[in-house]
Amino acid sequence: MIELEGPLGKSDAVNRELVSLERELSTLRKNGTIDPFGLYLYGLVLKEKGSENLARTVIVESVNSYPWNWNAWSELQSLCTTIDILNSLNLNNHWMKDFFLASAYQELRMHTESLVKYEYLQGTFSFSNYIQAQIAKAKYSLREFEQVEVIFEELLRNDPYRVEDMDMYSNVLYAKECFSALSYLAHRVFMTDKYRPESCCIIGNYYSLKGQHEKSVMYFRRALKLNKNYLSAWTLMGHEYVEMKNTPAAVDAYRRAVDINPCDYRAWYGLGQAYEMMGMPFYALHYFRKSVFLQPNDSRLWIAMAQCYETEQLHMIEEAIKCYRRAANCNDREAIALHQLAKLHSQLGRAEEAAFYYKKDLERMEAEEREGPNMVEALLFLATHCKAQKRFEEAEVYCTRLLDYTGPEKETAKSLLRGMRIAQSGFPSMDVEHFPP
């Protein structure tokens, strides 16, 4: 075996003994003199050689006869790349199977199913930290950060020296911008074991939150030196490079993440972003498409793609509208999509659609009690639109609401109101005006 190593890069051991190993193990299997661990080994060899179907069968045999070998299960999981393959496996019922399925579902991005499985398992193994952490992971993927935080707090109470999965906790804290909690966590893992990739990653996150991107990159690099297949470190490092405006390095980092796991939608998204930053929106679209394909329920990805279509270079408004519509349908937290939809429709002169989306946006802003320029814009558009449609009462309502704001819109609202009053009260007077005295 020869170990080849690149700079922080993909490296692989080349094993030239695989053929003889396979020969030996397959004869053993044919003779029936092989035990479950031997089967597991055989499966590993087969997987390395690229004959995946046989590998799967062999490992299934192994876990069916000895279910407590978690390594075999995880190899099996890595061989199940689609849900169809997973469903076609012929597995004996055992509680280990539930663990396997839960984890496999997670890998296949079926987070709700996975969550259900883990919660069911938690009924049996109520004190398992592992299950708790996995539940947190599933919830993290479902973007329920509040609950994840609660779970992690409890987990740390139970197991104060835990380092595994803590990088996810740090991501949550990062997203919520909890400076002190993140620094506390970083300090804690640093004291426990500073040479764990997770620890480095947490510290990197901390520096990133503080805006010290060079240091952050340094820690991510360290994490990668410890484990070069550490997916999230590659992605996060890519983010840092984007922040540092070093796009080629960012592209490189993201691409490595994608090569490690082609289902990492964040890295695809990052690639798209990087190319968009370089003024190559059409090129970026391919990457965005990849990421929305992998995570179709994430509004941010759809919005990013829509913005790409919207750029002045491409100006593909119809496609942008389609993307925004998807974004609006999947729980768009920042409420960008509705506003953009309304705006684009009004740009295209489709007043009805624009009014529909402005109204929806308005309702939403009211429900969330947000104010701002978007509110004014929506009110103004609706007022003029209703007036044009001769729905004067509605228009009046919008106009009076506009009067609460300062600025030029207030004056416009006033003049609109005045115009409407005249129109309503005296059609004859208008007629008179038309004739010269």
Next chain:
Amino acid sequence: MAGIFKPPGAFAITPHKVSVCILLQIYAPPPQLSVTFPFSSVSHHNRLGLFLLALTKSFDDILEPKLDDLIAQLREIGGSQNHWLSDHLTCRLSSLSSPDDLFNFFSDLRGILGGPDSAIVEDDQIILDPSSILGTFLRRCILAFNLLSFEGVCHLLNNVGIYCKDALSSCPPYELPHVGNSSNDSEGLLEYENMDLENLVFEKVTEEIEARKRASERVSFHIHAPKALYGLVEDIEVSAAPKFKHSDKARETSTFVHPANNSMRGVDPNGGIFLRTNWQIQGYLLEQADAIEKHDSSIPLNAFESILKQLQKLAPELHRVHFLRYLNNLYHDDYPAALENLLCYFDYSAGTEGFEFVPPSSGCNSFGRYEIALLCLGMMHFHFGHPKQALEVLTEAVRVSQQHSNDTCLAYTLAAICNLLSEIGISSTSGILGSSYSPVTSIGTSLSIQQQLFVLLRRSLKRAETLKLKRLVASNHLAMAKFDLTHVQRPLLSFGPKASMMLRTCPANVCKEMRLSSHLISEFSTESSIMITDGAFSTAWLKNLRKPMGSLVLSQENGSGNNSDAFQFCAQPSSIPGSVLQLVGSSYLLRATAWELYGSAPLARINALVYATCFGDASSSADVALAYAKLIQHLAVFNGYKEAFAALKIAEEKFLSISKSRILLIKLQLLHERALHRGHLKLAQQVCDELGVLASSVTGVDMELKTEASLRHARTLLAANQFSQAAAVAHSLFCMCYKFNLQVENATVLLLLAEIHKKSGNAVLGLPYALASLSFCQSFNLDLLRASATLTLAELWLSLGSNHAKRALTLIHGALPMILGHGGLELRARAYIAEAKCYLSDPSFSVSENFEVVLDPLRQASDELQVLEYHELAAEAFYLMAIVFDKLGQLEEREEAACSFKVHVMALENPQDEDDPLFNML
């Protein structure tokens, strides 16, 4: 000097090199060793010298020839002593039985090198100059040997053993490891030995590559080339130095690979385990890229893919492997995989590896050069027939290269856009080249797409000229010639004082552009400094040796006699890069096409022949197939189908099953033509449908194929006497051609419409079409087509009644010189028959006085038509002959003609003949 050029560590001594050394010893025997002088003549000796030169030049090749190959080559140059050389070689090799033998051998080798103190030279002794190419090679071999540790020497000895055994027992190479079990073990040990050695030379290699980088030496590297643009624009120079982005240089060079795994063993049958340098791998990749381009899909997809995967696994930092995978997938029409690999390549390399990478003089290079990625992506979309996407991407490429002020890339991108615009049919300018592309919109959007293309072409040419991109200039000239060939130039401004307008194409311009493009070759041959040295180029030395001389185009006998004279000629390697040859070649191909259009059959044929003979090796198989197709077509038109099909058979063997290729196309065309002539309409329709299926379904793509298919469809309908349907098809074809501005095709379609009306008996309706076709032919200088249109016009007049016979006759006589000079069998026969008919229907003409005037052309026509097996016209000719004979009272001849008439009519009515070997060619 050479020692600095390539450190000895990168130069591993292999069994092949040992045999070259042995040959060197024969070439220049050391004084103390009294080898009998085996050469029959000085030229014989020189031949060996040339051969050795070629061998030493190609030492950087990734694949070293096996002993078998070497022996075969030796026999070729050996002449009368052909066995002496190879016997001596194998004898010496097998006598190396202990490490000490090797030591002695290499110390003997020193003797043939002339030192500075070589004052005492015997008369007949040949001394190698230590600084000559051979001398340098020898010195490096000796040095490399001296650097080997004892284990290394053992390893070499083992490999020499395997090398000999391989040749002598000629057993399959993969069984070798089982033969020598002991050698297997020591191999394992020795690898580590070599690894250590590699570490030693790391520093030096790094230095070397650094030096190379500083010199920014360039290597020709083929970026993928769609067949169009004559496949040449993308042929771009590349820096050989790998990227040095990361600070850690020692790691960068870790791309030393160890190709001793199963799949590589397939490539490297020597079975020896040698370290390859980065340099060699790069050379190998370049060579493969070339091969993929030349032979499109004939390289097996999966086999090469697995090699590449293996390489990628072994050398993860060698990103060009991704590019090769992209090329491989591209030419096997695997869109998703090609796209994936292309993106992957550029994500990793940021466009700074390969592709004319000149460090920008002004400031920061930290942005990468992703515009090149866009250019490649655009060309990929073009290749796959996605014109919209291609245009979108290329527009973005223009923008980004303007942003990063990468003028070179901009020039190439503009050329690619021109190519795209000229290849695909675009009916309207709206929505294409949207508002974003400033160079076009600045002129104003009122221009037609053709005018935009013209402006773009001119700008692209100017840009390429100012940037001194010679190949691009040449290919731009070609594109310009192509444009001039089929487009009438109109003034760009539609207002203001009208300049004198000539509504004709200008053949002189076409000629000028083509001549300008051919200047390229003289520029390259005068500049010897452009000599590129890399792994790929060095293999060209050996390839030149193997090239058979006087490649016989379309002739069955493949003479492989004594070609020792030819060998000498070939041993002079040309210093002209393949890409230049390719470009010059395509100018000949264009010339052939131009003459075809202008209607000079001999010139078209000559140019196609020149292309097929002189540039066949350098160009892509698609282009060569095109040349062959032209030749076959020529044969069919002038010599009948029998010869054409025989030639087609040869061509088919040469271009094995390339789907959608020119050869398939020409085959279908021939079959269709023949079926029409023999009155086999069902078959004709079937062939016609198959032709239509070949074209892509996307609008604007494969326009040529689509026009061809529907033209043939209309002709089939015409032959079946379904006039209204035929007219409808022809009409819609005309509309399409008009929409996409295919004016040359329009002339043909109009002529077809005239024919349809003529055959349906509506001569009056046919006249305007014939006249329109004539005027089209005039303005595009389509002389042969014009003659044919004149003939149709005459036939139309004739069918209006006998009082127009005089007028028809003058028309025919006007067209006859052109028809007889350049027309094919069918056209000539038609002209003869029409002439005879004119005479016959002329009331003032008496047959009995002047019968030879009528009979002679009829005889000619019937002969030619019989060659063509054109039953319908042949029957007509014989019918006319019978009438004439009847009038003359020559009853015997009359019966004979009538008999022939009957035969042809019968054949026309019962076209099914099972014994037709061509029937089941489909």
